[in-house]
Amino acid sequence: MTAPTATESDRDVRAVVHDAARRARVASRTLAQLTTQVKDTALHAAADALLAAKDRVLAANAEDIEIAKAGGTAEPLLDRLRLTEARIDGIASGLRQVAGLPDPVGVVVRGSALPNGLEIKQVRVPLGVVGMVYEARPNVTVDAFGLALKSGNAALLRGSSSAARSNAALVAVLREALAEQGLPEDAVQLLPSADRSSVTHLIQARGLVDVVIPRGGAGLINAVVRDAQVPTIETGTGNCHVYVHAAADLDMAESILVNSKTRRPSVCNTAETVLIDRAVAEVAVPRLIGALEAAGVTVHGDLPGLVPATDEDWADEYLSLDIALKVVDDLDAAVEHIDRWGTGHTEAIVTGDLRAAREFTARVDAAAVMVNASTAFTDGEQFGFGAEIGISTQKLHARGPMALPELTSTKWIVWGDGQTRPV
Amino acid sequence: MTAPTATESDRDVRAVVHDAARRARVASRTLAQLTTQVKDTALHAAADALLAAKDRVLAANAEDIEIAKAGGTAEPLLDRLRLTEARIDGIASGLRQVAGLPDPVGVVVRGSALPNGLEIKQVRVPLGVVGMVYEARPNVTVDAFGLALKSGNAALLRGSSSAARSNAALVAVLREALAEQGLPEDAVQLLPSADRSSVTHLIQARGLVDVVIPRGGAGLINAVVRDAQVPTIETGTGNCHVYVHAAADLDMAESILVNSKTRRPSVCNTAETVLIDRAVAEVAVPRLIGALEAAGVTVHGDLPGLVPATDEDWADEYLSLDIALKVVDDLDAAVEHIDRWGTGHTEAIVTGDLRAAREFTARVDAAAVMVNASTAFTDGEQFGFGAEIGISTQKLHARGPMALPELTSTKWIVWGDGQTRPV
Structure with missing residues (x-):
């Protein structure tokens, strides 16, 4: 430069x-x-x-x-x-x-x-x-x-x-x-x-x-x-989250999380942090870490056995086979974490609870909010546009x-x- | 400042x-x-x-x-x-x-x-x-x-x-x-x-x-x-033109021009230049100058009896009871003049000719293009929005x-x- x-x-x-x-x-x-x-x-x-x-x-x-x-x-x-x-x-x-x-x-x-x-x-x-x-x-x-x-x-x-x-x-x-x-x-x-x-x-x-x-x-x-x-038009900076809610189907959570992280780790719609609800953490954390590690992903987080996470882990796009993991108290805490660290690209919730899904989609401020779907779907071709010139992460003129x-x-x-x- | x-x-x-x-x-x-x-x-x-x-x-x-x-x-x-x-x-x-x-x-x-x-x-x-x-x-x-x-x-x-x-x-x-x-x-x-x-x-x-x-x-x-x-969002700079085409009804041209200039000279949708087609100049120029002057407007232009016009007259918003007048060869010349000096706010043509109206509306690059209507209509209330936060003259996000x-x-x-x- x-x-x-x-x-x-x-x-x-x-x-x-x-x-x-x-x-x-x-x-x-x-x-x-x-x-x-x-x-x-x-x-x-x-x-x-x-x-x-x-x-x-x-x-x-x-x-x-x-x-x-x-x-x-x-x-x-x-x-x-x-x-x-x-x-x-x-x-x-x-x-x-x-x-x-x-x-x-x-x-x-x-x-x-x-x-x-x-x-x-x-x-x-x-x-x-x-x-x-x-x-x-x-x-x-x-x-x-x-x-x-x-x-x-x-x-x-x-x-x-x-x-x-x-x-x-x-x-x-x-x-x-x-x-x-x-x-x-x-x-x-x-x-x-x-x-x-x-x-x-x-x-x-x-x-x-x-x-x-x-x-x-x-x-x-x-x-x-x-x-x-x-x-x-600002494009393509994506610090995307997958939030595994208390009412998530863990099979679904696992496949969405692994797909969101590993499908193409170098692109902007890849997941960079997984937030796991404390209510299901005991079962979900070891299972999801196991699935991620089996897919070749290094997990960063505040739990024993993980690479310790710092603020950089919450803030940065890895764009690699790395992911940050955090246990959050509830949906409020998940939304607050995303509000603080997200880049407004794509945020996903996995849940079977309608109220939680509605609240997450309403409160999270991002170009795309997914309910029970991979973050990898934020894409012009996938949305049926037939083409894509980029993904806007600003609010003016075009978003997504x-x-x-x-x-x-x-x-x-x-x-x-x-x-x-x-x- | x-x-x-x-x-x-x-x-x-x-x-x-x-x-x-x-x-x-x-x-x-x-x-x-x-x-x-x-x-x-x-x-x-x-x-x-x-x-x-x-x-x-x-x-x-x-x-x-x-x-x-x-x-x-x-x-x-x-x-x-x-x-x-x-x-x-x-x-x-x-x-x-x-x-x-x-x-x-x-x-x-x-x-x-x-x-x-x-x-x-x-x-x-x-x-x-x-x-x-x-x-x-x-x-x-x-x-x-x-x-x-x-x-x-x-x-x-x-x-x-x-x-x-x-x-x-x-x-x-x-x-x-x-x-x-x-x-x-x-x-x-x-x-x-x-x-x-x-x-x-x-x-x-x-x-x-x-x-x-x-x-x-x-x-x-x-x-x-x-x-x-x-x-x-860039707002409100308006160097608006009224183009009196060869096929204009001169009664209509006169009332549209006078309204566009004098309704509220200090606002951005006021007309600042009138372009008169050479084909009707002999009749239209004296008539329109007369009508403007009768309404208290000072006319600037390259014709005898007018305040001589310079590039500043074509470029600037007077925002006062002044207007620049130019005789143009044809619709092409009118569009070229607007292309060079306009600010992309509101441009009007007065004509009875359908082809000319279609060509003018297609070719002129502005937030609003009027056919046989006053430039003063570019306004949120007038357009039926019930309110207005400003008039955008940029192309991104909002225009008009x-x-x-x-x-x-x-x-x-x-x-x-x-x-x-x-x-």
Whole structure:
């Protein structure tokens, strides 16, 4: 991470970012007017172009991989960076899937006829210019382009430097496909990724960029939210809890807890703390610890035989096969713990008691609250959106999984025949 | 305006603001769970309390007025600051009106049953802690409280120093009324207003404040948006245009233009520029200039006999009986002018041509686009919302007049019976 300074090269980066944003704005005016049909045709053309350009993309990706290997990057990260023929097939069919989704633009959200005869309607319109800041995986480049195009937005993409060659190759292919369709190439642009300064200039380009969505670790997201002068959407920090209530079915608790923790420990909807009600602790604690440990999970907590837990254990996302365990007095104590340490992502209760379920869902303040279901379900695909641009953990604009409608704003359109407003 | 510095007193202000925000957060947990009935009863009780405390409020207001007069404040500002028995009656009935509006909390926005049997629903929930920064008029203090309470939010109010005594008296009355209803007083708190530092600390209280809504001049709004670390909603900067199209009925154009400019020149939905299509300029220009001048408006423009217009005339809000006039070649040129100089508030076209109306409404990027209607209609009351907390000119979260639903976020509630997600 390089602290931005007003060096000559930094001013160059600023000029590059602002120039890209201005071109994106011009493109966005055209994109906003496209019919669904034209956008869908372009998405299929982009998918075709990606398949046709496999060799070129794979060659660029091989260079990124080689540089990353030479730099000592560990295998899990290399895997995130790696493209294969099969992965490119998957990326292309992702574009076709987006083409099949309903177009959010033009949807009438609400409307009415006013007493004076004015007809008003609130209609979904594109946001305009959407900035995305993200890490390693090059597939995000194409996914973000697809969702932005379908929702009529121009995308300014700032991927990680480790994927610079892969991203450049992908964006070049997408831009060629747009140009062949007679659409503005500047619907998708890749910003420089050599240092952090392009992020800073992107998030401070007030009046040029309508929204920036950071996808990545807590460090990136905090920096973006703190330094941004354009609206941003905070995504993906998840310190999720599973609360095993006094009236829980322990078979169910066990399978939900193990699934919430181990399905994919590195993602934001994984469970990071299990809260066990004191009323069932004697039976539930040894059983759940046994199940977690059998699944390869290290349990941190204040009980004998566990790795001792500190405040960091309650606060942090492990994003690994670790979990914190706490015995709580009752539902109140569970809600208070979540209120204090949670990040407002996903919280789950396991219970057979209706009153407890209703109270937990009403009182817990999070993007998603699960009753008798795994935290892993907080996901755009799982919710039936067909796609996901990220999971918002803020309260403004969008909360939880974001897909196409979340990439739109609205506009009031008012039809009259000469109405004026009385003084 | 005092630049914030890390002086002892600034640290004190920070502590006061953060302490208030923490107490607001505690109160917000209770407010979020209140039934509509309890909230409505409290709103009526607050209205009763205001009526009963008229003398106290008027005495405090008289002090503010006296200080403002001594400081040489001009009469229009004094009038904005002034409370009277009738105005307090109006403020109290405003609270009763809010009590009569539908409660946005708990409204199910959408939902479905997933293939695996999970039932998901997206429900409106309060934002939590809402900060408001506003200028002179003390009625905003009560309005903001009422809308925040009805939508289940705690309000942190930062009014202007010129209204400090009036606001303190009003908030004291409201807090007493809440306490008498057994509700948390900290649902409404007044922040110090001696200098700008309380604004800075409010908008940087990440994790303590969910959203800040500035209401005031462009200077205040720009400062808030630029320095904020919590999400904000940009409001009220309106450089609105009326475009008189080639196919306009000139009688209609005249009445819409004069109403848009002169109804209340100091508010954000007033027209600041009239664009006249070249095709009708010969007839329309003298006629519309005549009508404007007859209504006391000074016309700025590039034509003989007018005050010469500069870029500032196209860019600025006059908020006075002034308007800029420009002859444009066609609809494209009108849209381009608006695109360059507009603030995305309200734009109007006067035309009898359907294609032109459709094109203008589709292409112009603004919170509200009017066809054959005055720009003055962009208003929460006029749109039938029953109330208004401000007019958003940003694209995220809310755009255009904001009322109760715009003071909410959402939460996904998921009911299952043991579902886990396959790997």
